[in-house]
Amino acid sequence: MSTLQITDLHVSVDTEDGPKQILKGVTLTIDDGETHAIMGPNGSGKSTLAYSIAGHPKYTVTGGSVTLDGEDVLAMSVDERARAGLFLAMQYPVEVPGVSVSNFLRTAKTAIDGEAPKLRHWVKDVNKALQDLNLDPSFGTRSVNEGFSGGEKKRHEIAQLELLDPKVAILDETDSGLDIDALKVVSDGVNRFRAKEGKGVLLITHYTRILRYITPDRVHVFVDGKIADQGGPELADQLEAEGYDKYLTKV
Amino acid sequence: MLETKKIESHLNPTGSFDLADHPVPTGREEIWRFTPLKRLRGLHAEAEFAAPTSATEWNTPAGVRIEVVEGDEARALRGVSGLVPNTRFAARVLAEVPSTLLVDVPAEADVSEPIHVRVQGQDAGSAEAAHVVLRFGAHSRSVVVLDHSGHASLAQVVEVVAGDGAQVSVVSLQDWSDDAVHLTHHEASVGRDATYKHVAISFGGDVVRMDSNVHYAGPGGSAELLGLYFADEGQHIEHRLFADHNEPRTKSNVVYKGALQGQGAHTVWVGNVLIRQVAEGIETYEENRNLVLTDGCQADSVPNLEIETGEIEGAGHASATGRFDDEQLFYLRARGIAEAEARRLVVHGFFNDLIRKIGVASLEEKLMATVEDELSKNVLKDVTGDVTEVGV
Ligand SMILES: Nc1ncnc2c1ncn2[C@@H]1O[C@H](COP(=O)(O)OP(=O)(O)O)[C@@H](O)[C@H]1O
Ligand SMILES: [Mg+2]
Numbered sequence: 269m270s271t272l273q274i275t276d277l278h279v280s281v282d283t284e285d286g287p288k289q290i291l292k293g294v295t296l297t298i299d300d301g302e303t304h305a306i307m308g309p310n311g312s313g314k315s316t317l318a319y320s321i322a323g324h325p326k327y328t329v330t331g332g333s334v335t336l337d338g339e340d341v342l343a344m345s346v347d348e349r350a351r352a353g354l355f356l357a358m359q360y361p362v363e364v365p366g367v368s369v370s371n372f373l374r375t376a377k378t379a380i381d382g383e384a385p386k387l388r389h390w391v392k393d394v395n396k397a398l399q400d401l402n403l404d405p406s407f408g409t410r411s412v413n414e415g416f417s418g419g420e421k422k423r424h425e426i427a428q429l430e431l432l433d434p435k436v437a438i439l440d441e442t443d444s445g446l447d448i449d450a451l452k453v454v455s456d457g458v459n460r461f462r463a464k465e466g467k468g469v470l471l472i473t474h475y476t477r478i479l480r481y482i483t484p485d486r487v488h489v490f491v492d493g494k495i496a497d498q499g500g501p502e503l504a505d506q507l508e509a510e511g512y513d514k515y516l517t518k519v
Numbered sequence: 520m521l522e523t524k525k526i527e528s529h530l531n532p533t534g535s536f537d538l539a540d541h542p543v544p545t546g547r548e549e550i551w552r553f554t555p556l557k558r559l560r561g562l563h564a565e566a567e568f569a570a571p572t573s574a575t576e577w578n579t580p581a582g583v584r585i586e587v588v589e590g591d592e593a594r595a596l597r598g599v600s601g602l603v604p605n606t607r608f609a610a611r612v613l614a615e616v617p618s619t620l621l622v623d624v625p626a627e628a629d630v631s632e633p634i635h636v637r638v639q640g641q642d643a644g645s646a647e648a649a650h651v652v653l654r655f656g657a658h659s660r661s662v663v664v665l666d667h668s669g670h671a672s673l674a675q676v677v678e679v680v681a682g683d684g685a686q687v688s689v690v691s692l693q694d695w696s697d698d699a700v701h702l703t704h705h706e707a708s709v710g711r712d713a714t715y716k717h718v719a720i721s722f723g724g725d726v727v728r729m730d731s732n733v734h735y736a737g738p739g740g741s742a743e744l745l746g747l748y749f750a751d752e753g754q755h756i757e758h759r760l761f762a763d764h765n766e767p768r769t770k771s772n773v774v775y776k777g778a779l780q781g782q783g784a785h786t787v788w789v790g791n792v793l794i795r796q797v798a799e800g801i802e803t804y805e806e807n808r809n810l811v812l813t814d815g816c817q818a819d820s821v822p823n824l825e826i827e828t829g830e831i832e833g834a835g836h837a838s839a840t841g842r843f844d845d846e847q848l849f850y851l852r853a854r855g856i857a858e859a860e861a862r863r864l865v866v867h868g869f870f871n872d873l874i875r876k877i878g879v880a881s882l883e884e885k886l887m888a889t890v891e892d893e894l895s896k897n898v899l900k901d902v903t904g905d906v907t908e909v910g911v
Contacts, residue, residue: 380855411872
């Protein structure tokens with residue numbers, strides 16, 4: 269079972285001119301096994317929502333709540349959230365020079381499981397996850413995200429999703445900057461994750477094309493820090509045809 | 520526009536063997552302004568050099584001569600690298616040492632086993648002077664590790680002569696006890712087409728100051744000057760580099776990385792590069808990065824590039840001093856890794872690239888362990904559990 273419940277979430281970011289309100293009351297529930305897409309124009313606050321759920325220190329929650337299976341996520345530290353079952357695939361994955369991918373993956377897996385993975389299985393699992401995402405086995409020896417192409421960074425995020433096996437995955441524009449082949453590889457990875465029992469996905473995207481490979485249960489239109497509209501997968505088709513203009517002119 | 524005529528070089532003051540030309544420094548001199556003279560136990564001034572109390576031992580790979588030499592042979596070695604002292608302590612060492620430790624690698628010798636010289640200080644209360652000469656014949660290949668530990672007040676000159684085409688690594692490890700003071704000048708002459716790697720690793724000691732200089736005895740030589748240091752509470756660790764591009768088509772590549780933790784930890788890095796008018800087609804790059812782990816530390820970082828010619832292939836430098844990168848920590852923690860463990864990974868990562876560049880397998884593991892020890896003093900005080908394997 270996994271339910272991510274976001275209720276009336278208000279978030280501000282610290283800027284040079286003081287705090288700036290970005291999220292203005294977001295309410296959204298991802299029930300057991302559901303995939304929700306969030307679509308919205310640049311600057312509407314999609315990444316702010318993702319980072320706030322993950323606990324990035326730059327963002328301050330000024331109101332509302334986030335729970336995972338009833339547990340208060342906002343009361344947890346960043347790493348506690350991950351260990352509780354949240355995963356954020358970042359829009360801009362961070363370089364960690366000198367730390368190899370394989371060391372990073374094993375350290376993360378050990379932290380999440382509370383014990384070191386059995387070596388034999390682990391090596392096999394890592395190789396399979398890399399292979400599934402079309403990443404060369406030598407990837408393990410490279411420094412985390414350093415010198416990776418844009419596509420490699422995103423595929424590396426999804427390899428982590430498969431290996432760390434969270435309850436709920438938040439994917440922040442994982443599709444942006446991918447060519448069509450990479451998009452399919454990444455979508456396959458996400459679909460393998462979704463095929464498992466009870467996994468929730470919050471799929472943040474600017475474009476509709478990834479929704480051709482990953483069919484969401486719900487689509488939310490995000491404008492100016494709020495959900496402006498919601499519906500089924502057909503809403504994505506409508507956005508594809510009409511764009512965000514009708515929501516923007518309302519503001 | 521680049522200055523192309525001869526200019527007066529402030530990085531390269533004229534040296535002298537005559538002690539009278541070297542007044543006792545006051546601390547106002549450019550080259551002494553960062554150094555805490557009061558803590559040097561007079562090594563920079565008039566400290567009387569006693570008979571050595573430190574124990575020195577080494578292994579002798581086949582074909583290599585390693586010996587303490589005296590008399591005429593020792594005298595002939597003073598300044599053999601072309602060193603003309605530009606500090607009082609170096610001038611005094613060369614004037615006063617009765618003997619020299621000579622490592623002599625014959626031409627074309629290919630010595631696979633590292634030559635490991637261990638200097639074990641016994642008494643920090645007694646000032647010592649030491650002269651070491653590492654002479655590498657043409658087209659020879661070898662690695663020398665100078666490994667300093669224990670208690671000492673040591674003024675030292677290390678001269679390196681890398682013959683034409685030689686491939687040489689010199690690693691100097693300063694892993695002293697807390698009471699040690701070490702002033703040292705390393706001077707290397709890099710022969711035509713020779714490759715010289717110098718690695719300075721400074722962890723222990725109250726004050727460690729190393730001047731590591733390199734100049735070229737012919738065109739086409741290449742120098743890689745690497746450094747790794749970790750300063751704790753109250754420690755002063757100073758590294759001064761000087762790459763003197765006095766020959767055409769020579770290269771220098773300087774990378775120094777340091778970490779600081781604890782009240783009063785002070786590190787200094789001064790990277791001087793001089794490109795002389797004759798030195799056409801040279802390449803130089805220097806980089807210094809410092810990671811500040813706690814409050815109360817100071818890292819000084821001063822790159823200096825002085826150019827007398829316009830015909831350069833490439834010249835650059837980078838210097839950065841900072842705290843932990845919040846984005847890196849967030850990324851690791853968002854994968855479930857607890858904060859202290861995330862910090863440990865970042866620090867290991869910071870040093871990892873450099874440690875791999877040293878190229879002496881037996882040292883790499885030891886250095887990783889030393890970094891781990893240093894971290895456990897402060898940053899990771901409250902972390903328990905196994906040491907994370909770092910690397911592949
Ligand atoms: N550190 C910051 N300082 C100032 N403004 C910020 C900062 N981070 C985000 N913002 C602003 O918050 C708004 C939402 O940003 P973001 O959540 O990244 O949007 P999206 O992911 O939808 O493109 C934008 O107007 C952006 O300029
Ligand atoms: Mg975004």
